[in-house]
Amino acid sequence: MDNKNFQKEKKAHWLSFELRGKTEETKELQRSEFFTSPDPIIARIKSGEFDRKTFLKLMGAGVAMTSLNCVRKPVEKIVPYVDLKVPDEGETYDFVKHGHSYYYATVHNGNGILVKSRDGRPLKLEGNPDHPVSQGSLSAAAQAAIFDLYDPDRAQDPASISGGKETKIDWATLDAKVKEALNANKGKTVIVTRPLDSPSTKELIGEFLKAIGGGKHYEVSVTSSEEAISKGQAASYGKALVPNYRFDLANAVLSIDCDFMGGWISSQEYQKDFSKRRNLRNGGKEVNFFVAAESVPTVTGSNADLRLPIRPGDQTKFALAIAAALSELGANTKDALNGATLSGLAGELGLDAENIKKTAKALWQNRGKSLVVAGGLSATTKDAVDLQVLVNYLNSALDNDGKTVDHSSPKKEGLANYSGNLKSLTDELKQGKVGVLFLYDTNLVYQAGETWKDSLHKAALVVSISDRADETALASNYLAPTTHFLESWGDAEVTKGIFSIQQPAIRPLFRSRSFEDSLIAFAGGSLGGESVYYEYLKKAWIKKLGSKQKWEDLLRVGTTVKASERKAAAGASRGFNRAALKKVSSSPAGARLALYEKISIGDGKGANNSLLQELPDPVTKVTWDNYVLLSPQLAKEKGIQSNDVVILKTDKQSIELPAQVQPGMHKDAIGIAVGYGRTAAGVVGNGVGKNAYALSEDGVFSGIAVTSIEKTGKTYKLACTQHHHMMSPGFGYPDRPLIQSTSIEDYRQDPASGKAESEIPKIKKDGKLVYAVGGNPVHEYPGYRWGMSVDLTACTGCSACVIACQVENNIPAVGRDEVRVGREMHWIRIDRYYIGDPDKPEDLQVAHQPVMCQHCENAPCETVCPVAATVHGSEGTNDMIYNRCVGTRYCSNNCPFKVRRYNWAQHWYNETGAQKGARPPRYLGLNPEVTVRGRGVMEKCTFCSSRIAEKKIQAKNEGRTLKDGELKTACQQTCPADAISFGNVNDKASEVAKLSADPRSYRLLEYLNVGPAVAYLTRVRTKI
Structure with missing residues (x-):
């Protein structure tokens, strides 16, 4: 298929539903130097009357750690990731050199992490390449977790709470009060925690309850999908567990409302594994086929070859339709149909x-090498367990059980009865059976409803063990502030038989202590013969491993099983219990609501993190708020447009939010994100959006009947980045797409298929390559010449690169109002395009394109700068000299890629102008290797120049040149899909040089003849 016909068949790549057909408005946005909002409510910002306190309020209040001298070095022995001479206990840490960075292995939420630390300060988190889950990558939320460590809104002291107000106390007072209550309520203690993956913490809880005379431990989660999966497994196969899903072994994947790349069970691992099957460097021989059926557009669904919009509540019916289609192909799946037909x-x-x-057909042709998954908040219907049973039925019929469904090495064993635990706790509180109630890392008042305040008061004493005075803590009697994971010891069993160690990289910044150390103190100062949890943990692991040296080796690597030692799934197929199948109930017609989690804020725990609040959603591109997602068809029927405030009503509740019209949704589907509407998250998160948890009904989050949705007559400007920084492919040239696409079938016949022909003829003069325009000789770079390649087939749009770049380069969040006028500061953005007809949501595809500074050979920004603040480097980079910049913004006006960002405010400065990194202790997390820019300066991607300099100096000191792969930019290092490559293009054996010469390789806006150093590889999908 030729290029023009392919693009014509795919309709076109278009950015915005609102701008379709509005040619003049689109041209104006593409011409503009930077986005200027027409919204009058922020005219004060456009006029220049910017109040710097607006951003300072985002960073919160509170004073702690006003100087580096307050950072205490660890007393416990931590071990660096690299092989250094580590002193014995009691010796000094002279092996640590001031000004040098060291890495320490740890784990968080099951993901292996390397902590970059300098002079006692953790500065950056990276994925641990040895860890079988992270495999060297890290998600956007995990990247931003470094911000939580230096969050000034964390609880800094123990507190007594009365009437929702805190009174600071000391630990001795709190410990005495708790011990007194424990003695008075023996056998009536209840510990409520989030689901725990730490075997040592579970053992310690058991010893604690035994030491105080008995009690109970309940694991509770309002949003986890593990409960339905474990119950479905128990019904299907007789044993409750959460299997490990092997996306790396699957040729065909079907996802039913399962955002496995966005936060489901082990999303980082699954995204990494899935991307291995989108690798075209083997000639495209094993590219998978992926179908997503979903009620709310997700980052996972945006990567599907075929995306099918379904109505919330119809997930089980869709699984049944797949069973009917498989039956027609010869599969033994008739048992589930009960007379239902595919057509019906x-x-x-x-x-x-x-x-x-x-x-x-795709699943049937790949029996034993296919995979069906379902789950997540938007799949938590009244039939959630029945859905899992049907999924198990399909996987068994497809011979996937024991292969792509790994039950021999599950993620979790045992019944995850979180809702049952919550009900038991509620009943016991009502009956007065609870004496002392400990709540660890759970926010039930926010998630489960305000009625929990009354329930909590029925306990004799309530102690919230939390990192902040959140909604639940303020309804308790006492707050025991807990440490950040970078300040704590711990362990985790991320998959059966695979253990990881969590070691701290800094002593607690505040007067907080870990959950485990609090239990030891409450028990009287000793558990298991140890007075501190570090000794308890170390003793347990030395006993398991057999020697102290093996314990230190475990600390160094961080895991007992390395990624390279990870084995393929091996387990016999289990016999499916067909009696578990139930008749699928029909649901009435009409609009249905699905609540879902965003990849940034999640369940609301990340609400006080400004980086996550300002991260554009991969699909909607909206920041800061939540909103009501509507299909174009439903919006048209109701006369609703984006930014119209609507009131949505269910049988029991109502909510008022702005609307966002979202192509690709089922006409009767409505979506709202949870995690917003916090009232006690901190200065950043408080009052952002509305609390959608109130719309859930008895643990059901999807398929909720919507009785009405109407406009209120008000509008609310959502901070959406979709219309900002729009590139122009050249007016009058619709066949010049910025994203170039092809199919895997055409790619196998012609690797250059789908790629537009170059409009810049390359000619030689006197044996040298010259450009046709101007005829200037190509500059020669005798040493290094840096370049980048972005594989659009692999890129999932997950946005991990955006946050990694932000943390690495001290890029501030600017706040909702500034985003509204296009002043977000991200150095790398991900442009989202739709492919297809918006009136046919089942045919609509989504494409993502990361865009950073292209480091042009003939950079148009360099020629217009009056003070030479932007210049061409000796290694092919476009460099910024910040102390020369006077802020004319001529460079931004001349940049066709719209990648330059102007500092409109003193984001990293306080009111007096002294550089202190907003509010303490936030400034401790700034990267000392990167200049902190101030107001009036233009900035942009530098290809991580500080990393380049560091690695070059190291190589020079060792008398060698840099090796390929030794140097990675922040965006490349964190990418879970391995979509970004960077290196020396002069080295023809380097990966980036090979990819830049790949037949799929093309340059953005090549017709301008600016010579970008960033190459893009065409987006390849399987034909539907």
């Missing part, structure tokens, strides 16, 4: 039966 089910779903048949 497709009609009820509002889907084309042919698309269901294509999906079933």
Whole structure:
């Protein structure tokens, strides 16, 4: 298929639903130097009357750690990731050199992490390449977790709480009060925690309860999908567990409302594994086929070859339709149908039966090498367990059980009865059976409703063990502030038989202590013969491993099983219990609501992190707020446009939020993100959006009937980045797409398929390559010449690169109002494009394109700068000299890629102008290797020049040149999909040089003849 026909067949790549057909408005946005909002409510910002306190308020209040001298070095022995001479206990740490960075292995939420630390300060988190889960990558939320360490809104002291107000106390007073209550309520103690993956913490809880005379431990989660999965496994196979899903072994994948790249179970691992099957460097021989059926557009669904929009509550019916289609192909799946037919089910779903048949055919042709998954908040319907049973049925019929569904090495064993635990706790509180109630890292008042305040007061004493005075803590009697994971010891069993160690990189910044150390103190100062948790943990692991040296080796690597030692799934297929199948109930017609989690804020725990609040959603590109997602069809029917404030009503609740019209949704689907509407998260998160948890009904988050949705007559400007920094492909040239696409079938015939022909003829003069325009000789770089390659086939749009760049380069968040006028400061943005007809959501595809400074050979920004603040480097980079910049913004006006950012405010300065990094202790997390810019300066991507300098100096001192792969930019290092490559293009054996010469390689806006150093590889998908 030729290029023009392919692009014509795919309609076109278009950025915005609102701007479709509005040619003049689109041209104006593409011409503009920077985005200027037409919204009058922020005219005060546009006029220049910017109040610097606006951003300072975002960073919060509180004073702690006003100088580096307050940072205490650890007393416990921590071990660096690299092989250094580590002193014995009691010796000094002379091996640590001031000004040098060291890395320490730890774990958080099951992900292996390397902590970059300098002079006692953790500065950056990276994925641990040895860890079987992270495999060297890290998600956006995990990257931003470094911000939580230096959050000034963390609880800094123990507190007594009365009437929702805190009174600071000391630990001795709190410990005495708790011990007194424990003695008076023997056998009535209840510990409520989030789901724990730490075997040592569970053992310690057991010893604590035994030491105080008995009690109970309940694991509780309002949003976890593990409960439905474990119950479905128990019903299907007789044993409750959460299997490990092997996306790296699957040729065909079907996801039913399962955002496995965005936060489901082990999303980082699954995204990494999935991307291995999108690697075209082997000639595209093993590219997978991926179908996503979802009610709310997700980052996972945006990567599907075929995306099928379904109505919330119809997930089980869709799984049944797949069973019907498989039955027609010869699969033994008739048991589940109960007389239902494919055509009938497709009609009820509002889907084309042919698309269901294509999906079933791909799964059937890859029996034993396919995978069906379902789950997540938007799949938590009243039939959530029945859905999991049907998924198990499909995987068994497809011979996937024991292969791509790994039950021999599960993620979790045992029944995850979180809702049952919550009900038991509620009943015991009502009956007065709870004496002392400990709440660790759970926020039930926020997630489960205000009625929990009354329930909590029925306990004799309530102690919240939390990192801040959140909604639940303020309804308790006491707050025991807990440490950040970078300040704590711990362990985790991330998959059966795979253990990881959590070691701190800094002593507690505040007067806080770990959950485990609090239990030891409450028990009387000793558990298991130890007075501190570090000794308890070390003793347990030395006993398990057999020697102290093995314990130190474990600390160094961080895990008992390295990524390279990870084995393929091996387990016999289990016999499926067909009696577990139930008849799928029909649901009435009409609009249905699905609550979902964003990859940034999640369940609300990250609400006080400004980096995450300002991260554009991968699909909607909206920052800061939550909103009501509507299909274009439903919006048209109701006369609703984006930014109209609507009131949505269910049988029991109502909520008022701005609307966001979202292409690709089922016409009767409505979505709202949870995690917003916090009232006690901190200065950043308080009052942002509305609390959607109130709309859930008895643990059901999807398929909730919407009785009405109407406009209120008000508008609210969402901080959406979609119309900002729009590139122009050249007016009058619709066949000049910025994202170039092809199919895997065409790629196998012609690797250059889908790529537009170059408009810049390359000619030689006197044996040298010259450009046709101007005829200037190509500059020669005798040493290094840096370049980058971005594989659009692999890129998932997860935005981990955006946060990694932000943390690495001291890029500030600017706040909702500034984003509204296009003043976000991200050095790398991800442009989202739609491919297809918005009136046919089942045919609509989504494409993502990371755009950073292209480091042009003939950079148009350099020629217009009157003070030579932007110049061409000796290694092919476009460099910024900040102390020369006077802020004319001519460079921004001349940049066709719209990648330069202007500092409109003193984001990192206080009111007096002294550089102190906003509020303490936030400044302790700034990267000392990167200049902190101030107001009036233009900035942009530097290809991580500080990393380049560091590695070059190291290589020079060792008398060698840099090796390929030794140097990685922040965005490249964190990318879970391995979509970004960087290196020396002069080295023809380097990966980036090979990819830049790949037949799929093209340059953005090549017709301008600016010679970008960033190459893009065409986006390849399987034909539907």
